[in-house]
Amino acid sequence: MSTKQQQQDQSQLAEISVVNVPPHSEAADEAYDDDGRPKRTGSVWTASAHIITAVIGSGVLSLAWAMAQLGWVAGPAVMLLFSMVTYYTSTLLAACYRSAKRNYTYMEAVQAHLGGFQVQICGAIQYINLLGVSIGYTIASSISMLAIRKSNCFHQRGHGIRSGNNDCQVSSNPYMIAFGLVEIIFSQIPDFDQIWWLSIVAALMSFTYSSIGLALGISKVAENGKFKGSLTGISIVSGSLTETQKIWQSFQALGDVAFAYSFSLVLIEIQDTVKSPPSESKTMKKATLLSVVVTTVFYMSCGCFGYAAFGDGSPDNLLTGFGFYNPFWLLDIANAAIVIHLVGAYQVFCQPLFAFIEKTALKWLPDSKFITREFMVPVPGFRPYKLNLFRLVWRTMFVILTTLISMLMPFFNDVVGILGAFGFWPLTVYFPVEMYIAKKGIPKWSSRWISLQVLSFACLIVSIAAAAGSFAGVISDLKVYKPFKTSN
Known part of the structure; x- marks a missing residue:
């Protein structure tokens, strides 16, 4: 499709979404932005909340395990390098929000700066990754809800019940279904900019469980009286794993980190909620720096103290490593915070996918009443809710699909590694680098161009290694896995 035709389609969509206001009136200037859309109100703080909600998610729970694979030397170094690369490439991506026009989505930015077949490749990677993230978050939430159920069961029935009988053995499937039902409700929020309050709540929850995990790690270190772990991570000398397993698990740890x-795959969508002046790119650079610094401090703290507490025995989910005993109530609070956070994080990642499908459907079938008609549903104490049948049906089906896949393959750590490996290089590094080069007209073979290409190639090697390790983990798990099996 030509760029001219795309611009016509976008202008038609904009016309649908706004109220007719005299083009040069003061009301139009105050109520609408330069593209005819309602005035954006986002700030550094709301953008930071969105980013932190997207970043400090279930991934923090696997960092102690990743540290155990890499050791005290490589572990912190890898986390620090990932943080610096992510911040730098995010600033490149933020600079690409505006071209001749605003780019509302990641794909539109790629279309404006690169065009051609790369747009289709970008879209496939981005939306498959978003689907995968929703599956990973469903699995993570069920693990936390299951942990609450087990801890209360063991507390009520006695610690010996854990090994004595099966009374506390339950399936994670009902908890995945419960999470899916909640997401069906929240998925009916029409647009990304209307979930800012959910992101703020989710960000607060992420700090809550990360802080509890950090505090428990510190207390465990104090209880042990020493820092566990080694400079190179789990050793093959101990016989706990083979040399090949050590390599694969080290690669998988890269994917977990x-x-x-x-969060790059939703950065443009977050940037599109930010008001101007100042320029959106300046606001996003500040928000990204703040978010990356905050998350890196949390990640280093949780990962390092988790590894120091458990050493080679670090669990793939930090909060489950403290057992189901005392302080059981504190672990319940932490796991409840994880669930609440993931409810919001699910929406932050899925809203761009929802918007893409609905925009595409409107373009293909502009006269379909099923797609375009909205019904006003009165809500006591609030403005009437605009119910769209297509949005209701398709978003509900999407949540059901992700829930079913999660029930079939509940491999938290492996899924996390695959998602990290699959999305990191193309979405966080390659496309931002190539778009920035095109936008700034950086000459080929100049020192700046070579530096950016070396960065991109190095990250590609890391992603390939991480993907190989994560897929090896999935293959290993599938050898002993039985679908819908009751969890121990």
Whole structure:
């Protein structure tokens, strides 16, 4: 499709979404932005909340395990390098929000700066990754809800019940279904900019459980009286794993760290909620710096103290490593905070996918009443809710699909590694680098061009290694896995 035709389609969509206001009136200037859309109100703080909600997610829970694979030397170094690369490439991406026009989505930015077949490649990677993130978050939420159920069961029935009988053995499937039902409701929020309050709540929850995990790690270190772990991570000398397993798990750890820093795929959508002046890119650079600094401090603290507490035995989910005993109530609070956070994070990642499908459907079938008609549903104490049948049906089906896939393959750590490996290089590094080069007209073979290409190639090698390790983990798990099996 030509760029001219795309611009016509976008202008038609903009006309649908706004109220007719005299083009040069003061009301139009105050109520609408330069593209005819309602005035954006986002700030550094709301953008930071969106980013922190997207970043400090379930990925933090696997960092102690990743540290155990890499050791005290490589572990912190890898986390620090990922944070710096993510911040730098995010600033490149933020600079690409505006071209001749605003780019409302990641794909539109790629279309404006690169065009051609790369747009289709970008879209496939981005939206498959968003689907994968929703699956990963469903799995993570069920693990936390299951942990609450088990801890209360063991507390009520006695610690010996854990090994004595099966009374506390339950399936994670009902909890995945419960999470899916909640997401069906929240998925009916029409637009990304209307979930700012959910992002703020989710960000607060992420600080809550990360802080509890950090505090428990510190107390465990104090209880042990020493820092566990080694400079190179789990050793093959101990016989706990083979040399090949050590390599694969070290590679998988790279994927886990990459996933923990994954938010570039929704950065443009977050930037589109920001008001101007100042320029959106300046606001996003500040928000990204603030968010990356905050998340890196949390990640380093949780990962390092988790590894110091458990050493080679660090669990793939930090909060489950403290057992289901005392302080059981504190662990319940932490796991409840994880669930609340993931409810919001699910929406932050899925709203761009929802918007893409609905925009595409409107373009293909502009006269369909099923797609365009909205019904006003009165809500006591609030403005009437605009119910769209297509949005209701398709978003509900999407949540059901992700829930079913999660029930079939509940491999938290492996899924996290695959998602991190699959999305890191193309979405966080390659496309931002190539778009920035095109936007700034950086000459080929200049020192700046070579530096950016070296960065991109190095990250590609890391992503390939992480993907190989994560897929090896999935293959290993599938050998012993039985679908819908009751969890121990």
